[in-house]
Amino acid sequence: MFPGVDGFHWTFGHVVFLGLFFAVALTIFTTVVRAVWRSVEDFRSRRATAICWDLEFAGMPEAERCCRHELAGRVAERTCPNSFDCRRCAEYEKFAALPASSPATSFGLDYPAGRLYHRGHTWVRPESDGTYTIGLDDLASHLVGKPDSVELPEPGAAIDANGTAWTLRKGRNEVRVRAPIDGTVVETGGADRGWYLRVRPEGEPNLRHLLQGPEVTAWLSKELERLQIQLGAPDAAPSLADGGILMDGLMDAMPQADWDNALASTFLE
Amino acid sequence: MASYAVADRRWIERGVERTSTLRFALWLVPWALLLALGVYAAGLCLRFGLNQTNMDNRFPFGLWIFLDLSIIALGAGAFFTGFLVYILKFKELKAVLNTAVVVGFICYSGAVGILMIDVGQPLRAWFTFWHPNTHSMLTEVTFCITCYLVVLLFEYIPVLLRNRQLRRVPSFLIFEHRLHLLVPVLAAVGTLLSFFHQGSLGGLYGVLRGRPFAFREGIAIWPSTFFLFILSAIAAGPSFLLLITSLVEKVTGRKLVEFSVLCRLGRISGLLTAVYVAAKAVDTLAWLNRTSPSLGFAPWEFYSYKPFGTWLMLAEIVLFGLVPAVLLLHPKTASRRGWLISAALLVCGGILLNRFILTVQTLALPTLAFDEFVSYLPSWQEVASFGAVVAYGVIVYSLSYRYLPLFPQEKREGYRVSGR
Missing domain, CATH: 2.40.50.100 (RNA polymerase II/Efflux pump adaptor protein, barrel-sandwich hybrid domain)
Known part of the structure; x- marks a missing residue:
């Protein structure tokens, strides 16, 4: 497998074969390490909670992701695309200006x-x-x-x-x-x-x-x-x-x- | 029992229905017994050696190699679906991607497990990596299968971490997310590895000069069987996935994917089977008319040993090749569930038959003047180990289906009941 190990030959075929193997192994290793590293970075930069919430929100049933403006009767049907975070909703102002209808009780x-x-x-x-x-x-x-x-x-x-x-x-x-x-x-x-x-x-x-x-x-x-x-x-x-x-x-x-x-x-x- | 059932329910995805804990446990019992028997048989082989099998120096490949070749071919659905979804952007196949990964993982881990018994001295298995013989097709197979099993493991981990309880752990959820984003890289690596090891498994037989029934000519260092194995595996992979999905739908009584997804799998499989059958027919004709005579053998002699008659060759190419290809490609039959499943069964059956012929028939046939036709019947230890791999597959798939989101559409269907 390595120079000096019994069975290793400095031949074209041997070097190409092992070179390909090491390239593949390195790609797999790098990919996994990269995933781990990015995960650690997410926690360090306090993005982890927001990412977790976005992922969990995406997994919720559509009926439970109903937009607040639909609840208030401002639009007929709308699924929230922002994980209930209206702070990043580009259309918030537009909908909020519409009259709301709600039960009196x-x-x-x-x-x-x-x-x-x-x-x-x-x-x-x-x-x-x-x-x-x-x-x-x-x-x-x-x-x-x-x-x-x-x-x-x-x-x-x-x-x-x-x-x-x-x-x-x-x-x-x-x-x-x-x-x-x-x-x-x-x-x-x-x-x-x-x-x-x-x-x-x-x-x-x-x-x-x-x-x-x-x-x-x-x-x-x-x-x-x-x-x-x-x-x-x-x-x-x-x-x-x-x-x-x-x-x-x-x-x-x-x-x-x-x-x-x-x-x-x-x-x- | 009630408290176990409540605890069990908490691990099951919201919005999906699963059978009761008791029924599920009862379903697992016979498979667990079969697995235990197989583990015992494997233990005997590891403890006392390969004399526990009916293989010998004259017949060194038996039931286990047939099993390895078959499940590695059927497991090709994993890499090929990943290739179709991530590289060729067949978005609708995302519906079966998770199940493809689980099936692939089961097939490859099962194959590696049985290989560890088959090598005879598993403690020396690392020799193949440390002192590789790069002229051997088996070395390439070993390297590629090992690497691909690692790839499959890292493709399976995100599916595993999507379990309802596991994803409550923020670090698991974040790692799952980050790894999932990088899965296209793993899919590309998996495709490269799979092409080579599927091919090398076929090449293994094609280079056997001493076995003229299997020996084939080819391109450069690759005999034609190298390419035929790749083609047949990518043709059978989608069919096997179609069969597994249909079987789970039937057993559970639930709709797991849109029928159009199954049709798409069928069409892909049909097209590739047609190409495979054409290539196989050309290869067979070339072998009959050129390769075999040039080696000094009249090819029809190989078919004079019962039960391996010419009917087997015709069955492989026509009944298990041409017929399902036509059924899967013809719009009328391809759009009917019954025909679709029958055709997929034939494609998968064809793969099993092809791997059986290349493994068993090749070794059974005499090649030297003093040689005789050899019969081989696996020992109970071989059969039990075979059964253990099947049981392992059923158990892992059943657990994955119960606790992991294998079919995203199923959850959406479940929620529709209480939707707005």
């Missing part, structure tokens, strides 16, 4: 107007000291009820929008709650305190990707409809109960339901 759920909402069912509230409080929205809280355990990041840890903010465990289910904004965690809360994280973003954050106003109830309506289908009996026709509000601790009340699928859709897995 919030279905008995508490969605205060002063908060902004992420599609992964978290809310964000700006505080006077420049920090932002993050919590689980009312629909998600009604579903999960009291979690068995919560794994929060340590103060000082950095979170990236659409990356994992914290983890909830309920029964056999583990839920990754997505961060609605970038920032550094300054304080942690919990289910009992009504909020989970307080973060300080670097500079003034652009919150255009978060839902607000009439978009929220329209999105909520769509989410409740999806849950009805996912949690209903497999052979039952979709039906909407008239009146009534979502009970608290739905996971405890319906232990046999397909929570694996429902939680994945709710928390954008």
Whole structure:
């Protein structure tokens, strides 16, 4: 194989054969090393979370990638091409200027107007000291009820929008709650305190990707409809109960339901 | 059991339906038993040597080499589909690319596994790399197959890392993404390697001057069998992929790809089979009228030993070559599932027959005046090892189908149920 090793000959055929073999082996090796190197670079430059989210978003069903402007009735049908990141949407201004139509009710759920909402069912509230409080929205809280355990990041840890903010465990289910904004965690809360994280973003954050106003109830309506289908009996026709509000601790009340699928859709897995 | 089922469900892709954990486990049991028996038989061969087989110095190639040649040819769908998708931009074949990679990986790893038993002293297998005889076709085969198995491994890893739970690990997901972006490079390397090792496997027989039944003339250092093996492998690869996909659709009762994708695979296979049959016919005529007589043998003598009569040659070229080529190319038959699958079966059967003839018939025929026609029947250890490779393939494919996104369209179909 190498000069000096028994069987090696300085002949044209031998050198060409081994030269080709080493070229191929080197190409394979370089390709894999390049993939590893680029992966390391992605983590170093903090692009990893955004890439992961883009990949996971691309794998989500089309029905769950519905544009906020479709939810708000501004366009008939539109699938989001920007991984729910309206900050990089070139058409945002055009659609946002159109009148929105949305249900007048919030279905008995508490969605205060002063908060902004992420599609992964978290809310964000700006505080006077420049920090932002993050919590689980009312629909998600009604579903999960009291979690068995919560794994929060340590103060000082950095979170990236659409990356994992914290983890909830309920029964056999583990839920990754997505961060609605970038920032550094300054304080942690919990289910009992009504909020989970307080973060300080670097500079003034652009919150255009978060839902607000009439978009929220329209999105909520769509989410409740999806849950009805996912949690209903497999052979039952979709039906909407008239009146009534979502009970608290739905996971405890319906232990046999397909929570694996429902939680994945709710928390954008 | 319920908790196992819940845990198992979490590893299965969202939006796709899979059979229950219990049924899946029951499906795997017989294959696992067959695999265990084969591993035991292989252990006997490694422990006590090749005297556990019915091969000897007169008949050194048997069931295992037939298996190697066959599965390497059928596994050609992996490199050829990669070549069609990444190099020639046949976008619609992306629907079967993942399954092609898995099938290719199974075929090549199975072939290398059986070769490790077949070489007799696997601890010395590295000699072929360290002290290569570059004049041997087998050296080229060894180098290319080893390199290509590594390529297939790195093509399989992105599919593996797309598993629902594995992709929750950010570093896995990022590496999968980065490796996936570089897969066209691996596909190009795989194409180069596959052309050479498929060809060299055929060349191996074509250079056997002492076996005039197999010996062929050719171009430069390559006998005609070099080119025929490449052609037959790329003709059979898409047909095998078509068969596997149809079989999985039948077993699971789910639509996995559009029928047009199967038709496209059929057309590609039909076209290449037609070219192969034409080349094979010319090669056979040249051998009958020139090569064999020039070596001092009347070619028809080779067909006087039962059961290897001329019917075998005609069956290989007409029944398993011309007929499926016509069926796959004729618009009426090529657009009907039944005909399509039957034709693909014939193409794959033709490959198996061709590799059987070149391996078994070649060695069975006498070539010297004092030589006799030799019969060979594999020992149970050989058959069990053969079965183990089949069982290994079924198990790996079943696990891959259950837990990995082999057919992207299946997920879209599943979601349509609750779509907007």
